[in-house]
Amino acid sequence: MKKLNFGIIGCGRIAHKHAEAIKKNEKANLLCVCDILEERAAEYKDKYGAEAHFTDYRKMLEYSGLDVVNICTPSGMHAEMGIAAAQAGKHVIVEKPMALSLKDADDLIGACDESGVKLAVCFQNRFNPPVQKLRRALEEGRFGKLTHASAIVRWFRPQDYYDQAPWRGTRAMDGGCLMNQSIHNIDLLQWMMGPVESVFGYTATNLRKIECEDVGVAVLKFKNGALGVIEASTTIYPENLEETLNIFGEKGTVVLGGIAVNKIETWKFADSTDENGAIDQHQQDVPNVYGFGHDALVEDFIQAVTNDSKPYIDGWEGRKALEIVKAIYFSVTSNKQMLFS
The missing domain is CATH 3.30.360.10 (Dihydrodipicolinate Reductase; domain 2)
Structure with missing residues (x-):
């Protein structure tokens, strides 16, 4: 089975849970990472064995072989980045909250539907x-x-x-x-x-x-x-x-x-x-408030992409909270x- 190639946007407080969950999964590969701070992006690349790092997420979206984008940036950027990823044909996992307004949440859901890509929201608990x-x-x-x-x-x-x-x-x-x-x-x-x-x-x-x-x-x-x-x-x-x-x-x-x-x-x-x-x-x-749910969330998302099924916590579920x-x-x-x- 071909591994799904993941890319993480935002290498801050929560990104390590995504990186660890991807690295643990034998069906996943952490292909690339992105952060506006070059030093932090390079550090994540080396720490988790990614192939490339970027400071511009739009450049990362053009990287060959990328299948899934994990968005771990400040919440106000989630919808914009998720929409751009969907329009680039990438599946999207977005940290909570999926957006800071219902309009942005709806726009993100609509963009993923229109592009035929999967969307999951990180309510890992x-x-x-x-x-x-x-x-x-x-x-x-x-x-x-x-x-x-x-x-x-x-x-x-x-x-x-x-x-x-x-x-x-x-x-x-x-x-x-x-x-x-x-x-x-x-x-x-x-x-x-x-x-x-x-x-x-x-x-x-x-x-x-x-x-x-x-x-x-x-x-x-x-x-x-x-x-x-x-x-x-x-x-x-x-x-x-x-x-x-x-x-x-x-x-x-x-x-x-x-x-x-x-x-x-x-x-x-x-x-x-x-x-x-x-x-x-x-x-x-x-060990901390994040728990272990990201592991299961990544596995569920891989199954959704592979089997063309609905993620356990899709955009409409993520919108409710x-x-x-x-x-x-x-x-x-x-x-x-x-x-x-």
């Missing part, structure tokens, strides 16, 4: 074993009627994190703790609970000197009648505390926790009283409840 187990329980109807849920991200990002680059914490390129950090958990919340009917939110910039929020909260009503709560922050002293997903129903309660929703903390269902063994085999130890965050922001600026169609 969907692949976590505890998350997969929870999803199966929902699909099997074990919760009965869902009553409410919460997605909580209590993390720490010091001021020097934002000061590393001028784009961090800006509306044009980054977003705040809801758009950047909490969007992973918001994705899981809506994936488990279903479509949203309405949302009302508050945000604040309490501690960090940034344009966007460092604390955000929201209440949601889902179309199935269940209620939801979102809490996000990058102000927790003195370090990351938790990323927790709580799902409650008439016949079941599940709490996923750990630093990357990688642990089952509570698992109770009316149809079973002893699942300790099953729970233990789904626990996952991870973005729509919720944008609705929260609208609610904050208008001081009104945001209704979904």
Whole structure:
């Protein structure tokens, strides 16, 4: 089987997870990398054994043999680069959020459809074993009627994190703790609970000197009648505390926790009283908040390209969490409840 040739655009904070996932996969080859800083691009090329490096992503898109582009740049650049890659005939894996506006997200989806290339969004926590187990329980109807849920991200990002680059914490390129950090958990919340009917939110910039929020909260009503709560922050002293997903129903309660929703903390269902063994085999130890989901995401994408099937988290799936965050922001600026169609 011919290996798929990957290229990474943006060699910053998250790029190493993509590079490592590509290098681990026997069906993939890291062909080239790109970063506006020549030194960093060259360092990535040497570290991960790529064939070439670039400082202009459009030049990289012209490189012979390139099949897939992984976009790991600041969020405000995702749509533009993804559209250019699609128009060049390259398949696209884009880090979260896929864009900073719904129009840009739709334009990216449309460009990939028009060019006949695959698009996947990096919500890698969907692949976590505890998350997969929870999803199966929902699909099997074990919760009965869902009553409410919460997605909580209590993390720490010091001021020097934002000061590393001028784009961090800006509306044009980054977003705040809801758009950047909490969007992973918001994705899981809506994936488990279903479509949203309405949302009302508050945000604040309490501690960090940034344009966007460092604390955000929201209440949601889902179309199935269940209620939801979102809490996000990058102000927790003195370090990351938790990323927790709580799902409650008439016949079941599940709490996923750990630093990357990688642990089952509570698992109770009316149809079973002893699942300790099953729970233990789904626990996952991870070294950081990124977890191991990029490995599974890259493998799934290779299968989608090879078999001409839909990626597990395609553009339309990736758009859903973005729509919720944008609705929260609208609610904050208008001081009104945001209704979904």
